[in-house]
Amino acid sequence: MEPIRSTFGLRPGQMEGLNFLNEATYRYPGAVSFVAGRPADRLVSVRACYSWLSELSKYWRTKNKIENGAFWHELGQYSATAGIICEILAKHLECDEGFRVSADSIVVTNGCQEAMFLTLLALFDRDRDVLLVQDPAYVGITGSAAIAGVSIWPIPEDEEVSAFLDFAVDQAAKRNRRIRAIYLVPDHSNPTGSSLSESQRSALLERAYRHHVYVIEDNPYRSICFSTERIPTLKLLDQAVGGNRVIYLGSFSKCLMPGLRIGYVVADLLRHQATGKAELLANELGRIKSFVSLTTSPVLQAMVGGLLVKAGFSLSTSNEKRSAFYRERRDTMLEALEKAFRREAREGAISWSRPEGGFFRPNARSSEFPYERRAGMRQPFSCHCVPDGPFLVVGISPKRNSALIQQYRTC
């Protein structure tokens, strides 16, 4: 186990990290970009959204017995802070993920980026609490933690998460701190592309119960899965044993389109207030959200809601088609790497993984990796990739050479 290295605030240049990932495609329009977690353009159809709106209008008019005009007016107004499609989302989660939650435990957010920020603000006592994140971590969580004033402790790359939790809890107690939560992307993580096995998930939950630690499960890539085996979400495993320790963050950015900016948080755990009364964490998230963004665009929520109604609340069939498309791209990228770097791979100068879903596939390179060859590869195609710097929580260590993280998305 490595000694704990606490981080608070961002390293120089890290603040620019998410902005760069978000805007790289616009900043370098001529380049083939392997940078951001953007879905392929050909899978994005804004035009389809109009028909989804009509679908929701029909559904609600029948269900709520309202006039057509009232439906459209409602969409143009300020609306419920927690969102207008929570009931539809609850049905969708039951259909596709098998867990049952009430509509009032869901808060619809401006992407799951907002969901993670609200969760940190609601859950953490900044003077005492610590968030554990895997290192490297999605830059959106480390940046949010820095802005929210939450200390993070990194889980070293090769460490088993559940065992590290025991160690971190012990270290925290010695320093008068408390491990409040662990943040994970258990399926096809950004940036490593890796997933937790079912036994790793169960072991983690068992430790979380023992130490009274919450698990923040961020799962935007779950719907892009290349294998037939689907591992249950942490949330489902938690619910199966009556645990209620998992806060689930979802997003429609990867399986529909990021331009909709629709994400959500399932926060069905109960918290005791000073008055002794228990209430859903979702209520607290809603109160905070009202000061952060008031609400999530009802028009955009209605588009997603309409699609879900049209699909019978399940996106599993369309996700299968989408996954087949990305699986083909992964295979193309792996073949290209094999062709271009067979010798270097044999000599151990470069290696890459074979992800079973999501958008990311890191390349690890040793210090002997031929830079000029890499530069040469980039030149004729004007292609850019992401160095792992912004994702590293404690920075580049001598043990770990900076890896080159690429996506296969844009081959």
Ligand SMILES: Cc1ncc(COP(=O)(O)O)c(C=O)c1O
């Ligand atoms: C792990 C992870 N979480 C959250 C997000 C943000 O998702 P959204 O577009 O729903 O805000 C991303 C985007 O790349 C991501 O990779």
